[in-house]
Amino acid sequence: MIAMTLAEIAAATRGRLVLDGTDATPETVVDGLSTTDSREVVPGTIFFAKPGDVTDGHLFVPQAVASGAALLVVDHELATEEWSRPAPQLVVDDTVVALGDLATEVIARVRASGTLRIVGVTGSNGKTTTKNLLRAILERVGPTIAPRASFNNEVGAPVTMLEVTHETQFLVAEMGASGIGEIARLVRMARPDIGVVLKVGLAHAGEFGGIEATLAAKTEMVSDLLDTDVAVLNLDDPRVASMADKTIARILWFGLDDRADVRATGVVSSAKGTGFELHLPDGESRSVQFRVLGEHHVMNALAAAAAAYTLDVGIDTIVDGLQSVQRAERWRMEVMGGARGVTVINDAYNASPDSMSAALKTLAQISEPGGRTVAVLGEMSELGEFSGEEHDRIGLLAVRLGIDQLIVVGPAARRMHISTINEGSWDGESLYFDTPDAAFEHLETALESGDTVLVKSSNSAGLRFLGDRLGELFS
Incomplete structure (x- = not known):
């Protein structure tokens, strides 16, 4: 995370600092990682004590303190008798909301430096694969932050966003949801320059309340984009294609359809992966030997290629990145x-x-x-x-x-x-x-x-x- 004082963090999260017994002052600087998992705490970490369905992160504050947490974000002031040392507390109304508020502030500060470009990725299927492919491409260009595993919800997404620094050139933000409004909240945090929508299907349809509600939720990825932004949309999926009428952003289509701006031809699958010809809007094309198993992952490759193309990445770098990825993710094909x-x-x-x-x-x-x-x-x-x-x-x-x-x-x-x-x-x-x-x-x-x-x-x-x-x- 970028360096911020405790006072600045408190202002961003509308929290109250408790520094009794510590060596800290409001001007003490924190620049460590953020987490809601006490097992991940190392010296300098901000630990957000998140209540859960089964347990409560506040119960693990002593463990976080012992591991070197620099700041504890809590929803009530905690007694310190059982701690190994006093540690600063930031008391907020809701620790998950505070996590998002801090991510919003950090992203805004880094963007003000003019170097960070952000890609948001959503869809019923393929988010994690596309994120991994895009990371493999963009890392060849400059410092890139992307989620671990499937960090794409109201907790995982801001935790990833808080990893950016002033040196970060690209942030790939995977955005999942189980209800209306959740993607919109993540979009407001990150303010992506590019919004990618892969597919609208029945995944989680039971939670959303049906396919039309799923469509409405996924549309949140592009509905708030600016006219200077780009919506990267799947032309082969009619529901995704319908989002073109819901955004003022420029549209870049991907798919197997001949009308797509970024498309694949000659798709051939085998046990060793999938071969295809990649075509970009500028007329360039290259053969790709894609090692991720499954013809359906070609669409994820096209989405990643389209987003990278929008970021002015050359076709040779795009192909090199795609071909470097051997599997979609642990336990995925x-x-x-x-x-x-x-x-x-x-x-x-x-x-x-x-x-x-x-x-x-x-x-x-x-x-x-x-x-x-x-x-x-x-x-x-x-x-x-x-x-x-x-x-x-x-x-x-x-x-x-x-x-x-x-x-x-x-x-x-x-x-x-x-x-x-x-x-x-x-x-x-x-x-x-x-x-x-x-x-x-x-x-x-x-x-x-x-x-x-x-x-x-x-x-x-x-x-x-x-x-x-x-x-x-x-x-």
């Missing part, structure tokens, strides 16, 4: 195994109907000649009223794609198994197990040389750990 001829694709960090369909299509495309395709599938969560029919649809898709063996895991996903049986064209190709452990016991003896195994579910289903176990078994 992560290729594992290989021993005894068994390949495991662990894609069980998240799942929506769109991403589940894309992963199954990838499995069908990349299977080894003579080898079997095995799909180990769990629940797609947060679908609300759409859950039943969407699980049915995925089961039917597995049949129609000719997946050789379907393994359905967990009661919440059982409808996928039932729908394949009801299809009538399979005889034993679908098996159901209540738990990941039971599925593993079957798979460790049933998998054969030449098998390609996809493990896919929402994070809550826990199948990512099953994928890890299978990957280690065949490593």
